[in-house]
Amino acid sequence: MKKLNLFTIATLFLSSVFAQEVPPAVQTKDFSTNHKDSHYQFTVVKDITATDVKNQNRTGTCWSYSTQSFLESEAIRLGKPKMDFSEMWIVRNSYMERAMNYVRRQGKAQFDEGGEPHDVINIIGKYGLVPESAYPGGNEKPNHAELVAVLKAYLDAVIKQPKLSDHWIDGFNGILDAYLGKKPENFQYEGKTYNASSFLQYTGINTNDYIEFSSFTHHPFYKPFIMEVSDNWDNGQVYNVPLDEFTEIANNSIDKGYSIEWASDVSEKTFSFKNGIAIIPEGDFDEMKKREQDSVFNYPVKQMAITQELRQKAFDNLSTTDDHGMHIVGTAKDQTGAPYFIVKNSWGTERNDMKGYFFCSVPYFQYKTTAILVNKNAVPSAIAKKVGLK
Numbered sequence: 001m002k003k004l005n006l007f008t009i010a011t012l013f014l015s016s017v018f019a020q021e022v023p024p025a026v027q028t029k030d031f032s033t034n035h036k037d038s039h040y041q042f043t044v045v046k047d048i049t050a051t052d053v054k055n056q057n058r059t060g061t062c063w064s065y066s067t068q069s070f071l072e073s074e075a076i077r078l079g080k081p082k083m084d085f086s087e088m089w090i091v092r093n094s095y096m097e098r099a100m101n102y103v104r105r106q107g108k109a110q111f112d113e114g115g116e117p118h119d120v121i122n123i124i125g126k127y128g129l130v131p132e133s134a135y136p137g138g139n140e141k142p143n144h145a146e147l148v149a150v151l152k153a154y155l156d157a158v159i160k161q162p163k164l165s166d167h168w169i170d171g172f173n174g175i176l177d178a179y180l181g182k183k184p185e186n187f188q189y190e191g192k193t194y195n196a197s198s199f200l201q202y203t204g205i206n207t208n209d210y211i212e213f214s215s216f217t218h219h220p221f222y223k224p225f226i227m228e229v230s231d232n233w234d235n236g237q238v239y240n241v242p243l244d245e246f247t248e249i250a251n252n253s254i255d256k257g258y259s260i261e262w263a264s265d266v267s268e269k270t271f272s273f274k275n276g277i278a279i280i281p282e283g284d285f286d287e288m289k290k291r292e293q294d295s296v297f298n299y300p301v302k303q304m305a306i307t308q309e310l311r312q313k314a315f316d317n318l319s320t321t322d323d324h325g326m327h328i329v330g331t332a333k334d335q336t337g338a339p340y341f342i343v344k345n346s347w348g349t350e351r352n353d354m355k356g357y358f359f360c361s362v363p364y365f366q367y368k369t370t371a372i373l374v375n376k377n378a379v380p381s382a383i384a385k386k387v388g389l390k
Contacts, residue, residue: 037298040277041335042359044342048259049076050329051084053356055348058143060113063231063263064090065346066325067120067373070261071129071205073329074375077257078204086130088137089196090120091144092180093127098233099155099172107159111152113144114231117261117325117373118212122234125207128196134187137180147179211379211389212238214371215246217312222386227371229322238371239387243308245380247366250328250341253378260328261373262343265320268368272297273345276354280304280363300334306366314367322370332359341365 330342
């Protein structure tokens with residue numbers, strides 16, 4: 001396949017989109033760049049259609065933005081036109097679920113903005129799905145710091161009472177109404193009337209089709225376990241598989257045309273959204289000279305071979321934490337043949353030269369991923385059988 005530099009990748013995507021007869025309303029990924037120092041050259045291997053890059057702004061709701069983006073691509077894969085799903089519909093209903101959990105546990109539970117990919121699937125299964133136009137949920141550039149502080153203070157006051165009021169849920173909903181807007185019972189979309197349940201049905205999305213995977217040795221392989229991260233407030237379970245099979249699931253998903261919801265640590269110094277790259281160079285980055293550190297973002301370097309043991313150690317010593325949710329929408333190779341995932345972020349289009357996208361190396365994915373959410377039909381048959389999906 002013809003090799004391209006970052007300046008010309010957009011051209012490849014345009015030709016690819018038209019060749020596949022993707023509806024013109026769907027955003028074409030723009031990997032053009034003015035990062036003058038970059039000498040990376042990427043060949044795009046697989047491109048999965050994605051919707052517009054959004055900006056979660058000053059909220060901890062990446063899990064909603066990225067999973068909704070994932071589901072928007074799923075709807076397109078199922079033959080639907082481009083749709084824009086409401087992130088705040090998910091967040092709003094999640095706050096209520098968290099509140100019930102927090103009160104029942106008398107405040108001994110997590111109540112914050114963060115969440116996991118399965119939260120979106122669970123919320124949709126219970127509350128349905130709505131488009132952005134039906135529930136924008138407040139400001140165009142959201143900031144939930146005040147909202148969460150008010151909600152938590154309210155809940156802390158509630159649980160201090162000797163007996164819960166019959167109206168505390170109404171009061172909690174009142175706060176959500178004030179900050180995010182009232183929930184619609186019915187709404188118009190493309191000239192038809194829907195509610196959240198009928199709109200979900202219209203999208204073709206089946207919540208039973210999605211499953212989470214991870215890869216750690218402190219739990220048995222091929223069994224589900226509760227991921228021990230702070231944002232897993234509802235104790236959701238993920239399936240545990242060896243690292244090679246975990247990587248195989250991701251590669252097979254993209255190869256078969258299924259995108260991936262990706263939960264990962266992004267605190268590594270070699271994660272550079274500004275430079276559009278996330279890598280794990282061989283050797284200690286902190287011991288490199290400044291010039292060497294800068295060069296890893298501009299020239300391909302040999303990367304670390306990630307083992308199951310390295311991955312586990314990073315999780316156990318908390319150097320791998322559950323930081324961020326993103327959407328994997330393709331694969332690529334650099335000029336040395338090293339493989340990468342193409343990632344859509346939710347930090348807007350102005351913070352890097354790739355209009356909100358970046359390239360993540362396979363070693364970075366193997367080392368720093370906490371979990372992935374995939375369509376179960378994208379799981380290789382042999383692995384599906386091992387975990388009891390078939």
